[in-house]
Amino acid sequence: MEGFNDFWSTYSTLVFTVGVHAMLALSIWLTLSCGLLSLANAAFMGIGAYVSALLTLQLDGPFAAVLLAGGVAPALVALIIGAPVLRLSGVYLAMATLAFGEVVRITILNLEITGGPEGLNGIPLATEGWHIALLLALTVYGLARLRRSKVGRAFESIKEDEVAARLMGINVDRYKLLAFVLGAFIAGVAGALNAHFTFFISPREYGFENAVDILTMTVLGGTSSLFGPILGATILALLPEVLRFLHDFRALVNGAVLVLVVLFLPKGIWEPRRIRAWLKRNKGDRA
Amino acid sequence: MLEQQLLNALTLGSVYALFALGFTLVFGVLAVINLSHGAVFMVGSYAALALVTRFETPLWLAMIGAMLISGTLGLLIDVLILKPLRARNAPHLIPMIATIGVSIMLTTTAQGLFGAEALRFPDETLPAGEFVIGDVHVRALEIAIVAIAFILMAVLFTILKRSQLGRALRAIAESPKAAWLLGINVEGLFHVTSFVAAALGGIAGVLIGLDFNAITPGMGQPILHKGIAVIILGGMGDIRGALIGGLFLGFAEVLSKAYLSSQMGDAVAFGLLFLILMVRPSGLFGRKLERKA
Numbered sequence: 226m227e228g229f230n231d232f233w234s235t236y237s238t239l240v241f242t243v244g245v246h247a248m249l250a251l252s253i254w255l256t257l258s259c260g261l262l263s264l265a266n267a268a269f270m271g272i273g274a275y276v277s278a279l280l281t282l283q284l285d286g287p288f289a290a291v292l293l294a295g296g297v298a299p300a301l302v303a304l305i306i307g308a309p310v311l312r313l314s315g316v317y318l319a320m321a322t323l324a325f326g327e328v329v330r331i332t333i334l335n336l337e338i339t340g341g342p343e344g345l346n347g348i349p350l351a352t353e354g355w356h357i358a359l360l361l362a363l364t365v366y367g368l369a370r371l372r373r374s375k376v377g378r379a380f381e382s383i384k385e386d387e388v389a390a391r392l393m394g395i396n397v398d399r400y401k402l403l404a405f406v407l408g409a410f411i412a413g414v415a416g417a418l419n420a421h422f423t424f425f426i427s428p429r430e431y432g433f434e435n436a437v438d439i440l441t442m443t444v445l446g447g448t449s450s451l452f453g454p455i456l457g458a459t460i461l462a463l464l465p466e467v468l469r470f471l472h473d474f475r476a477l478v479n480g481a482v483l484v485l486v487v488l489f490l491p492k493g494i495w496e497p498r499r500i501r502a503w504l505k506r507n508k509g510d511r512a
Numbered sequence: 513m514l515e516q517q518l519l520n521a522l523t524l525g526s527v528y529a530l531f532a533l534g535f536t537l538v539f540g541v542l543a544v545i546n547l548s549h550g551a552v553f554m555v556g557s558y559a560a561l562a563l564v565t566r567f568e569t570p571l572w573l574a575m576i577g578a579m580l581i582s583g584t585l586g587l588l589i590d591v592l593i594l595k596p597l598r599a600r601n602a603p604h605l606i607p608m609i610a611t612i613g614v615s616i617m618l619t620t621t622a623q624g625l626f627g628a629e630a631l632r633f634p635d636e637t638l639p640a641g642e643f644v645i646g647d648v649h650v651r652a653l654e655i656a657i658v659a660i661a662f663i664l665m666a667v668l669f670t671i672l673k674r675s676q677l678g679r680a681l682r683a684i685a686e687s688p689k690a691a692w693l694l695g696i697n698v699e700g701l702f703h704v705t706s707f708v709a710a711a712l713g714g715i716a717g718v719l720i721g722l723d724f725n726a727i728t729p730g731m732g733q734p735i736l737h738k739g740i741a742v743i744i745l746g747g748m749g750d751i752r753g754a755l756i757g758g759l760f761l762g763f764a765e766v767l768s769k770a771y772l773s774s775q776m777g778d779a780v781a782f783g784l785l786f787l788i789l790m791v792r793p794s795g796l797f798g799r800k801l802e803r804k805a
Contacts, residue, residue: 262605309790315604316545316748320740321790327737327782335779433733437612444609473624476616483613487606488596 237354238422243462244357245419250442250454251364252411257448258372259404260384261311264436265322266412268329269299271431273413274420275339278348281421288351288421292360295417296410303409307402314387326436333428344427345420352422360418364411368451380404412439441479445486447493456495515648517770518763523654523723525762526661531716531735532742532754533665534709540685540749541705543604548589548611549713550736551618554729556582556714557721558622564637571637575660578718579711586710589614590703598702615732623729630726638722657719664712665755672751681705685749734778738765741785 249270256263277295280286286294310321333339340346371377379400382390391397420426438461446457461479468475486493531553538546559581563574593614597607641652672678683691684698692698720735721727742761746753761781768780 316608317744319545319605319608320744321786323737323740324744324782324785328779328786331779331782433737437616440609441612474620476620477624480613480616480618480620483616484593484610487602487610487613488593491600491602491606 239462239466240354241352241357241418241422243459244361245415246439246442246458246462247455248361248364248415248418249412249439250446250458251368251451252408252415253439253443254448254451254454255368255411256404256408257443258377258384259380259401260387261401261404262315262319262440263322263405263408264319264433264440265303265325266408266439267431267433267436268326269303269409269412270416270419270435270439271329271333271426271428272299272302273416274426274431275333275345275416276413277417278345278420278426279338281349281351282345282347288356291351291421292356292414292417295420296414299413299416300406300410303406304402307405308398311398311401311405323433323436326431326433330428330432333431339428342428344425344429346425348420348424348426350422350424352418357418360414365451365455372451376400376403438479441483443493445482445493447490447495449492449496449498453493453495457493460494513647513770515646517766519648519650519654521763521766522759523657523762524766525759526658527716527719527723527758528735528738528742528762529755529758530661530664530712530719532739532746532758533668533751534712534716535739536743536746536749536751536754537668537705537712538709539743540751541681542590542594542702544594544607544611545740546589546611546709547608547736548614548618549709549739550732550734551615552582552585552589552710552732553713553717553720553735554622554727554732555585555618556717557727557731558626558631559714560718561631561633561721561727564633571633571639575715575718578714582714582717583707583711585618586706586713587703589710590706594706595699595702615736619729619732626729628729630728632725632727633722638725653722657723660715660719664715668708668712669751677701677704738781741781744785745788 249266252269253263253266256266273295276298277291280291280294281288306325310318310325313321334342379390379395382393382395383397383400387397416431442457442461443454444457445460446455447453461482464478464482465475468478471478490496492499531549535546535549538544538549556578560571560574560578563569563577564571569577589611593610594607597610639652639656643650643652672681680691680696680701683694683696684701688698716735717731720731738761742757743750743754744757745760746755746757761784764780764784765778772780
């Protein structure tokens with residue numbers, strides 16, 4: 226037990242981070258599953274983090290309500306900007322959401338209530354391990370159910386061929402908006418959880434680099450199943466710890482991973498079909 | 513001091529235009545959003561600095577060297593990464609994600625090699641000289657920056673409009689397949705485009721490094737975002753639009769910084785970008801986009 230306590234006191238933040246990153250990766254997986262490449266999720270996470278932290282600091286609200294507000298606030302923003310933004314597709318959508326992310330970051334940087342560039346300090350520690358575990362499990366369960374539902378199938382058909390989906394009578398615009406808003410909600414809750422165990426948040430954490438990080442997790446893990454993004458998030462959270470010896474060149478690996486995965490594993494690391502085929506071949510060799 | 517601000521805006525705007533030109537050229541011809549263009553810009557800046565400080569080359573030679581180095585880098589990115597993706601017919605977002613990876617690698621390498629703090633060109637290597645016209649102080653450096661940017665842009669425009677190479681490139685921009693059927697060496701011209709675009713990005717990096725007299729590993733990121741704003745403003749793949757958009761953004765940014773607040777410059781750029789995407793996704797000067805089904 227003592228060993229575990231030692232481990233926990235050293236690595237609890239890391240484990241928390243893995244959980245939060247997994248939720249973020251799932252949030253972008255959701256929009257990708259509907260064929261939307263949105264780079265706004267870091268901004269949604271930021272909105273969730275700031276709204277929840279301010280509620281805790283200024284009003285001392287109960288944690289459950291704070292978390293809920295952290296999810297609802299970015300979801301509302303997504304609902305408002307969704308209708309015009311989602312008319313765009315492909316790279317245009319990526320660029321628009323990137324621009325939106327920058328607008329959010331600069332706004333946070335310039336507001337008085339958010340503490341400007343210094344950010345918010347002294348956010349009380351409220352997130353516990355089981356909060357993250359529970360919410361991550363709920364997210365996975367919800368998304369797994371969603372995937373097998375009418376909504377999930379609609380997402381998939383939109384991703385495969387938008388025009389065909391529309392001809393089939395699927396309300397494409399509404400489903401896209403749903404994916405975008407739900408993604409924002411999950412990212413916002415993840416942001417709220419994150420803010421309540423790091424003590425401190427600043428606008429720097431919600432910029433373009435972070436949007437890219439979230440995307441990297443999902444691309445690395447693979448989008449063909451829910452496990453992919455979680456695996457990707459875990460790997461990318463652990464990499465910096467494992468690669469400490471590289472010092473200044475640590476982030477080099479992140480970039481290299483992104484390039485290599487895109488070149489050689491276009492479907493990500495976790496691709497059930499390829500793994501099954503590989504297992505079968507190995508068995509065949511032995512026989 | 514409106515005149516002084518207008519001069520600053522012209523300097524900044526012409527470099528934005530030069531940067532965005534390479535960016536938009538790659539999108540127009542290769543149909544790739546090359547998000548490593550900002551990092552290539554940064555590499556150009558460090559290359560010129562290294563040439564000037566370590567090998568004591570004169571500045572003009574260092575500029576040419578920086579263009580060659582960054583151009584070669586752009587060529588390498590195309591051959592090693594974009595070409596295999598083209599061969600695989602990867603969805604168009606995939607190359608964009610790959611270039612993000614390249615950008616991270618280049619930025620980290622630069623930070624590891626040169627450190628995170630800002631480096632400067634030694635004073636004696638910069639063109640000195642300053643003129644005073646009325647109340648306006650004009651540095652020789654600023655004139656040089658604007659002149660270099662406009663000369664390079666004029667050369668590029670002439671090539672694209674008048675030469676056989678330019679016609680071939682415009683044909684590819686319309687349809688790579690049709691261009692290939694007409695006997696145009698499409699792959700070869702993709703390489704040429706990547707080289708030229710990266711070289712333009714690299715020299716833009718040198719010019720910004722000279723203008724601000726500060727070179728940092730992260731300097732590519734903000735200009736990349738500005739570049740995105742510019743090519744959306746001007747219409748993606750639109751060469752003339754990149755020029756006008758770049759100048760426009762330079763003026764909008766400098767003037768809002770001067771007359772609104774120092775932080776507002778960036779907000780104006782992205783707010784504008786966001787608005788234009790909402791209202792006119794094809795850009796202010798762009799043609800109406802065909803529906804891609």
